[in-house]
Amino acid sequence: MKKAIGVFDSGVGGLTVTRELIAQLPHEDIVYFGDTARVPYGIKSKETVIRFTIENILFLLKQDVKLICVACNTASSCALPVLKKNFRVPVVGVISPGAREAVYATRNKRIGVIGTKGTIKNRTYETEIKQLDPKVKITAVACPLFVPFAEEGWLTGSVVEEVARTYLAPLRAAKVDTVILGCTHYPLLKPVIRKVLGKEVTLVDSAKQVAIEVKKILAHEGLLNKRGSSTHRFYVSDNPEWFSGLAERFLGRPVRNTKKVNSV
Amino acid sequence: MKKAIGVFDSGVGGLTVTRELIAQLPHEDIVYFGDTARVPYGIKSKETVIRFTIENILFLLKQDVKLICVACNTASSCALPVLKKNFRVPVVGVISPGAREAVYATRNKRIGVIGTKGTIKNRTYETEIKQLDPKVKITAVACPLFVPFAEEGWLTGSVVEEVARTYLAPLRAAKVDTVILGCTHYPLLKPVIRKVLGKEVTLVDSAKQVAIEVKKILAHEGLLNKRGSSTHRFYVSDNPEWFSGLAERFLGRPVRNTKKVNSV
Numbered sequence: 042m043k044k045a046i047g048v049f050d051s052g053v054g055g056l057t058v059t060r061e062l063i064a065q066l067p068h069e070d071i072v073y074f075g076d077t078a079r080v081p082y083g084i085k086s087k088e089t090v091i092r093f094t095i096e097n098i099l100f101l102l103k104q105d106v107k108l109i110c111v112a113c114n115t116a117s118s119c120a121l122p123v124l125k126k127n128f129r130v131p132v133v134g135v136i137s138p139g140a141r142e143a144v145y146a147t148r149n150k151r152i153g154v155i156g157t158k159g160t161i162k163n164r165t166y167e168t169e170i171k172q173l174d175p176k177v178k179i180t181a182v183a184c185p186l187f188v189p190f191a192e193e194g195w196l197t198g199s200v201v202e203e204v205a206r207t208y209l210a211p212l213r214a215a216k217v218d219t220v221i222l223g224c225t226h227y228p229l230l231k232p233v234i235r236k237v238l239g240k241e242v243t244l245v246d247s248a249k250q251v252a253i254e255v256k257k258i259l260a261h262e263g264l265l266n267k268r269g270s271s272t273h274r275f276y277v278s279d280n281p282e283w284f285s286g287l288a289e290r291f292l293g294r295p296v297r298n299t300k301k302v303n304s305v
Numbered sequence: 306m307k308k309a310i311g312v313f314d315s316g317v318g319g320l321t322v323t324r325e326l327i328a329q330l331p332h333e334d335i336v337y338f339g340d341t342a343r344v345p346y347g348i349k350s351k352e353t354v355i356r357f358t359i360e361n362i363l364f365l366l367k368q369d370v371k372l373i374c375v376a377c378n379t380a381s382s383c384a385l386p387v388l389k390k391n392f393r394v395p396v397v398g399v400i401s402p403g404a405r406e407a408v409y410a411t412r413n414k415r416i417g418v419i420g421t422k423g424t425i426k427n428r429t430y431e432t433e434i435k436q437l438d439p440k441v442k443i444t445a446v447a448c449p450l451f452v453p454f455a456e457e458g459w460l461t462g463s464v465v466e467e468v469a470r471t472y473l474a475p476l477r478a479a480k481v482d483t484v485i486l487g488c489t490h491y492p493l494l495k496p497v498i499r500k501v502l503g504k505e506v507t508l509v510d511s512a513k514q515v516a517i518e519v520k521k522i523l524a525h526e527g528l529l530n531k532r533g534s535s536t537h538r539f540y541v542s543d544n545p546e547w548f549s550g551l552a553e554r555f556l557g558r559p560v561r562n563t564k565k566v567n568s569v
Contacts, residue, residue: 078353079343089342089543189453200467204459279353 043266045070045274046255047106049097052080053192053284054225055112056291058135061248062110063273066256068266071273072104074302078279081188082115083157083224090119090159098128100276100302107264110255111135114223115157118165131258138254139221139247140169144177146243147219153212153242154181155234156223157188166223180215184208184224191226192287197233205230205237212238219243229290275299307530309334309538310519311370311394313361316344317456317548318489319376320555322399325512326374327537330520332530335537336368338566342543345452346379347421347488354383354423362392364540364566371528374519375399378487379421382429395522402518403485403511404433408441410507411483417476417506418445419498420487421452430487444479448472448488455490456551461497469494469501476502483507493554539563 046066048059052075059073074097076082082090094116101109108131111117111124117134124132143152154166161183170177186204195201212220220242222228228246235244259265277284281299288296310330312323316339323337338361340346346354358380365373372395375381375388381398388396407416418430425447434441450468459465476484484506486492492510499508523529541548545563552560 078349080348084344084544084547085342086544086547185457186450186453186459189450193449195450195468200464203464280348280350283348283350 043070043269044105044107044264045072047072047074047101047104047109048112049074049076049101049109049116050113050225051076051082051093051116053287053291054188056288057225057228057246058110058112058248058251059273060292061252062255065252066259066266068269068271069259070271072101072106073273073275074100075275075277075284077277077284081157082113083159083185083188085159087119087159087163090116091123094120094124098124102130106130108133108255108258110251112225112251114225115159118156118160118163131262133251133255133258135225135247135251136165137169138250139223139245140166140173142247142250143219143221143245144170144173146245147177149216149218150174150177151215151217151219152177152179153215153217153220154179154223155184155187155208155212155220155227156181158183158185160223166221178215180212180217182208182211184227187230188224188226191229194290196229201230201233202236205233209234209237217242219245221245221247276302278302307334307533308369308371308528309336311336311338311362311365311368311373312376313338313340313365313373313380314377314489315340315346315357315380317551317555318452320552321489321492321510322374322376322512322515323537324556325516326519329513329516330523330530332533332535333523334535336365336370337537337539338364339539339541339548341541341548345421346377347423347449347452349423351383351423351427354380355387358384358388362388362396366394370394372397372519372522374515376489376515378489379423382420382424382427395526397515397518397522399489399511399515400429401433402514403487403509404430404437406511406514407483407485407509408434408437410509411441413480413482414438414441415479415481415483416441416443417479417481417484418443418487419448419451419472419476419484419491420445422447422449424487430485442479444476444481446472446475448491451494452488452490455493458554460493465494465497466500469497473498473501481506483509485509485511540566542566
């Protein structure tokens, strides 16, 4: 039997990464898990996020996946070293691909990072970027209201624009030419972020780079499926209707048959 | 040994109720539990909220409490009948006291209810109010961004005002003269809600009525402490720093020594 790629996120955000995986790896089966009973992760402690992440991975391993994609910046920034150390299955996070892309894109060596409180507090992007290029100057800010805005569909208009202006002021002051969208919800807010920061600033959404990395690892391990049809299964720990209702906005296509599991 | 009153909420919101309990019952010990590892409850399913609520009550019972106050509208509206049926300890929720107060306050028999998605979906306020006065016309709307605004401290200004205008438009159209603040976070947004609805609309914040009910039950059971000093203990399932940082805004006084427990 053909093994699937396992993807998880605290909720719906990881679907922006899944969308790119489906586009670049059309012959791969995907099992997605959204931990909607405990969403959001962005305001929770590192210790708790690590515990939740390990539980999610154990669920995906039961589905016999061949690779796990941690499609959540908070979980990646808190737990990736622990996961790589403890699990045999290849694990791909969303931080390194985004950091690499940003270092490649910047001209003036000033990079901005936006994310949840958890992601910003852990400074994982800063560590990754400094390893790639110690000369880069980083300005990182948490944008805690962006996730509720994305989930509630407040994507344009004066309200979200004023909040974005407030949050992004330090990035404008620092004259960054590249900004990492360090949360899988943020691609939905790209238009307003672009409006506030200006067209000349490059917005790095790590989904594309994550899919490239997944493809590279699967090819290297001889696990890549190059032909045939594929299936995509969606599991959540709570509220499948809420998930399905939001899914289309994040995945770009409707999701049917989301299944609730009591694994966590 | 003197037994304490147990109070719980998904996070910090229940502190607005605790504030009133302390004011009205100055000689009672209080044990507060905030389920910050799984906060918020407002977007989660009834089944999951019931499970979390029972786990929280089991933790409080281990602290040997004499009464439990469910200081969370979502948990009260999802779980109260199950709790009253299954536990011996007296359980006080926040729905009935608010409903009674609103029915008492309205002159034109048009009451508005605002709350989380979970609370509004369950229609518990409507059921309670209709039992008290079947002639009352109820308009209920979910205000999902109010909780993040309250927690992030966006309590005044054009952003929250525009969101409030959008959410509260159906209440204005229905010409309600009384509005139940059906979420323990909302008292923090009273000024902006009052600005949008006008001074002539009565805002019902159930905290005062909840404290009166708790006092009545304790007196009836012969469990009321009428003298002596009291202690207030605060437990959370995650992130004591986050909780302590927000607590003063909700409780009106600083909270020290919040303790993290791994009960859930």
